[in-house]
Amino acid sequence: MSVMDSDSERETRRRQMGKVQLPSGHPGVKAGKIGVLIVNLGTPDGTDFRSMRRYLKEFLTDKRVIEWPKALWYPILFGIVLNTRPKKSGKAYDEIWNRELDESPLRTITRSQSDKLAAAMAGIDDRIVVDWAMRYGQPSIPDKLAKLREQGCDRLLVFPLYPQYSASTTATVNDVVFRELLKLRWQPALRTVPPYHDDPVYIDALASSIEKTLAGLDFEPETVIASYHGIPQSYFRKGDPYHCHCHKTTRLLRERLGWSEDKLKITFQSRFGPEEWLQPYTDKTVEAMAKAGTRNIAVMNPGFVADCLETLEEIAGEAGEIFHENGGENFAHIPCLNDGDDGMDVIRTLVQRELSGWI
Numbered sequence: 001m002s003v004m005d006s007d008s009e010r011e012t013r014r015r016q017m018g019k020v021q022l023p024s025g026h027p028g029v030k031a032g033k034i035g036v037l038i039v040n041l042g043t044p045d046g047t048d049f050r051s052m053r054r055y056l057k058e059f060l061t062d063k064r065v066i067e068w069p070k071a072l073w074y075p076i077l078f079g080i081v082l083n084t085r086p087k088k089s090g091k092a093y094d095e096i097w098n099r100e101l102d103e104s105p106l107r108t109i110t111r112s113q114s115d116k117l118a119a120a121m122a123g124i125d126d127r128i129v130v131d132w133a134m135r136y137g138q139p140s141i142p143d144k145l146a147k148l149r150e151q152g153c154d155r156l157l158v159f160p161l162y163p164q165y166s167a168s169t170t171a172t173v174n175d176v177v178f179r180e181l182l183k184l185r186w187q188p189a190l191r192t193v194p195p196y197h198d199d200p201v202y203i204d205a206l207a208s209s210i211e212k213t214l215a216g217l218d219f220e221p222e223t224v225i226a227s228y229h230g231i232p233q234s235y236f237r238k239g240d241p242y243h244c245h246c247h248k249t250t251r252l253l254r255e256r257l258g259w260s261e262d263k264l265k266i267t268f269q270s271r272f273g274p275e276e277w278l279q280p281y282t283d284k285t286v287e288a289m290a291k292a293g294t295r296n297i298a299v300m301n302p303g304f305v306a307d308c309l310e311t312l313e314e315i316a317g318e319a320g321e322i323f324h325e326n327g328g329e330n331f332a333h334i335p336c337l338n339d340g341d342d343g344m345d346v347i348r349t350l351v352q353r354e355l356s357g358w359i
Ligand SMILES: C=CC1=C(C)c2cc3[nH]c(cc4nc(cc5[nH]c(cc1n2)c(C)c5CCC(=O)O)C(CCC(=O)O)=C4C)c(C)c3C=C
Pocket: 041, 042, 043, 044, 065, 066, 085, 089, 104, 106, 162, 166, 168, 169, 229, 230, 231, 232, 242, 270, 272, 303, 304, 307, 308, 309, 310
């Protein structure tokens, strides 16, 4: 027995261990566990056209992601995007696919983060059950919520793995969780992890990852670019705090490293569709810097908790090519925090903090 001491908790534990005889006709009752569900964006099951189309359809029909009215967006989505994009995106995923496990790196890394978090939490409170899910694709949030409930979790902490809040990422994870709870008679008590863009544990982990990567390079970057996934300008104008969160992370990181604005620049990547997105754009910045005579750069992705298509293919691959094609000499990609010690320290610290009062 670890921290469980009250009579009702002891009773719950006895019930879980099968020591309590329920009266006949009484439905099975499982309770007393605390679920922690970490959630990242999503992943196709394969790089083939059908898998890619299924994944993109789920993703791009989410009203939080594409805010255009259905009457305008669906003819474009079903008439053009879902006929062309699956092939193009499938090719890009092919370049980074984890062939050993036949899955995307995002799925591999998220599962490992969950396993490592489970191991860390087991030493803290044995009622905690850790699991992971994807907002789009598999394993789905509804399936994992059902599994946690079946295991007796009557308290739930959901962790959308996005340091900077955006309606297109954080809110859409929470939406699915809230919608699922609507269906339950016996709902778990619910908490969600808030954005942590300015948390010292996160800023320290980023600084340490920069320092470690730079120490292993055979060149010194004149500039390090902090490249974040973009969102349309219109979302920002409607009040999404994402832009401010990205800027604050970058400013705190600069202060922590003692660097100037020229040494650590902020940019936004992964534009999609015809709208104007947050600027400056990463690809245009890398091109302009190379053309203007910068020879050595490194790019990091502080907004991504795990390496994925957007960091491995778009930045380590494409942005590196753009830099070299325009006269740049040395380009390095600083890996995401992933399941390394610094990254796990961030996840574990936040989970432990948000569970306070429950453990
Ligand atoms: C309007 C479209 C999109 C918005 C808004 C958007 C916001 C957003 N996305 C991430 C993180 C990731 N996005 C990823 C892939 C991806 N993103 C979009 C579109 C929007 N994203 C598309 C169409 C795709 C699919 C890939 C492609 O076809 O290009 C991923 C990678 C997933 C993987 O398996 O590797 C991540 C992660 C953030 C953080 C964000 C807003 C803040």
